[in-house]
Every structure is written in structure tokens, then in C-alpha cells.
Amino acid sequence: MIVDSHCHLDHFQGAEQADVVARARAAGVGIMVTIGTRIGPGAATVREIADRYDNVFATVGIHPHNAGEGEVPSVETLLAEADHPKVVGLGESGLDYFYDKAPRPAQQEGFRRHIAAARQSGLPLVIHARDADADIAAVLEDEDARGKFPFLLHCFSSGAELARAAVRLGGYVSFSGMLTFPKSDAIRAVAAEVPADRLLVETDSPYLAPVPLRGKRCEPAYTVHTAARLAEVRGLGLAALAELTTGNFHRLFSRAKG
Numbered sequence: 001m002i003v004d005s006h007c008h009l010d011h012f013q014g015a016e017q018a019d020v021v022a023r024a025r026a027a028g029v030g031i032m033v034t035i036g037t038r039i040g041p042g043a044a045t046v047r048e049i050a051d052r053y054d055n056v057f058a059t060v061g062i063h064p065h066n067a068g069e070g071e072v073p074s075v076e077t078l079l080a081e082a083d084h085p086k087v088v089g090l091g092e093s094g095l096d097y098f099y100d101k102a103p104r105p106a107q108q109e110g111f112r113r114h115i116a117a118a119r120q121s122g123l124p125l126v127i128h129a130r131d132a133d134a135d136i137a138a139v140l141e142d143e144d145a146r147g148k149f150p151f152l153l154h155c156f157s158s159g160a161e162l163a164r165a166a167v168r169l170g171g172y173v174s175f176s177g178m179l180t181f182p183k184s185d186a187i188r189a190v191a192a193e194v195p196a197d198r199l200l201v202e203t204d205s206p207y208l209a210p211v212p213l214r215g216k217r218c219e220p221a222y223t224v225h226t227a228a229r230l231a232e233v234r235g236l237g238l239a240a241l242a243e244l245t246t247g248n249f250h251r252l253f254s255r256a257k258g
Helices: 014-026 041-052 075-081 104-121 133-146 160-168 185-193 220-234 238-252
Strands: 002-007 029-034 056-060 087-096 125-130 151-153 172-175 199-201
Touching: 002 199, 002 220, 002 238, 014 029, 014 220, 029 041, 029 220, 029 238, 041 056, 075 104, 087 104, 087 133, 104 125, 104 133, 125 133, 133 160, 151 160, 160 172, 160 185, 172 185, 185 220, 199 220, 199 238, 220 238
Parallel strands: 002 029, 029 056, 056 087, 087 125, 125 151, 151 172, 172 199
Antiparallel strands: none
16 A cells, blocks of 8 residues: 555545545555645635545645735644544645745744644644755754654655755655656655655645656556655665555554554
8 A cells, every 4th residue: 555645635626536536546545645735714625525535634734835824823723723533734834935925934933833733732744845945954953952743844855954854853754756757866866865764655736747647637646656766766666665655654644544
């Protein structure tokens, strides 16, 4: 079994959503985590999707793109949104200085509040990091000094130093279809270096379809292509890589059953 540790099933509507989940199961993707990007109605939507399918779980949080849409939610609000049996993590939160869709102070405050919620609840924080390596690392180091918290750098596309900092602090690193792109040698070098017990795979669907499906709308079934490429990078068979990353997923997302 393979786990898609990060997808956005709320982008698939109606019967299409059920078909996407069924295709994933048929492809050997036994568990999917649909990721929250807004609280309130947005969090309710991902919780409802998780309730609809026995092999789908959810996270709740505010994406850095949306951090400036209103008041930064309190730690208590985040914990209340996560108080649901199918919610297995917080986020995605973090910093995105590439698009800069929200003011950086709002992104940073939101990131720190998600970390505090992760620390209090024990739920892992799914971290979005783009063009913000130094600030992500600085926040992680600073917050780690205040107390440990579980976290995952998702859809890794940053520099090797951020991966090393995350691992040193107890974090995990997840790779998406970007790992398969012809020009992604630097990402593959990081994937070869990350300790085996810290690796996960994902799609970030409906984005970033892997080779040989690049250009198509991505969906969780495509996790198998990223897993196959990661297995090649690590010198493993696909079955061994699937067992490894699934075990890592359950260690990090301990509330997920199945």
C-alpha cells in the first residue's frame, strides 16, 4: 500500500470525487490525506470529505496564501477545528515568498500559531515552504527551543540545508511529482540524502502531475509514479519503498487508522 500524504480532494466535485478516490484505491493508494487551506467552512469541507470515505483523512489550517484574508486564528480556534476523529494533522501553513499573496507578518504569525497548536495537540503540522528557506528554518529553530512539535515539509522543493535542519529537529520530508521532473536533479539529491525513516510521498493533486503524466490534472492514483521514482533514487524496489513510506506516515500521523 502507498499513502498519498497530501492531496486536495475538495478540488474534485460530486461523482468525480468518488471516482478519483476509487481510482486511487485501484492503483494501490490505500490512504489519502485531504489538506485544509482555510478554517470555518473550508475546514468543514475537508472534514466532510474525510467522513465520506473510510480511507481518507484530513488536516485543518490556513495556507500562507490565505493568511491575510482576515484575523489570524488563535491557537484555540485551530485546536477546535482539529477536534474531529478524521482530522490527523494541522495545516497546511508556512511561508510562501514566491507569490507573496499575504503580508509576510501575517504568514509568520499564522505559522507560529499553527506550530503552537501542533505542540499542544501532538498533531503534525504540514508545512508549505516556497522561496522562504531561511525564515522557515529560523522559525523552526526558534519554536523548537520552546518545545518539540511534529511536522512535515510537504512537496519538498527547497534547498538541502532546510531539509537537513528539518531532520535535525525531528521533522519529516515529503516528495511530490516534482521529484520526477527532468530538471529536478537538486530535489532528487535531497531525496537521496534524507534518512529513510523520515521520507513520505504525496501528489499535491490536482497539481504537479508526475512524469509520465505531466500536463494532466493530477490525482492521488498518480502517487505510484512518484513512489517509483523515489524508489529508484533510493536504490529500492517499489514494494520496499511503499512499505517504508507507509510506516513513516503512520508514525507521524498516528491518529490515522487503516
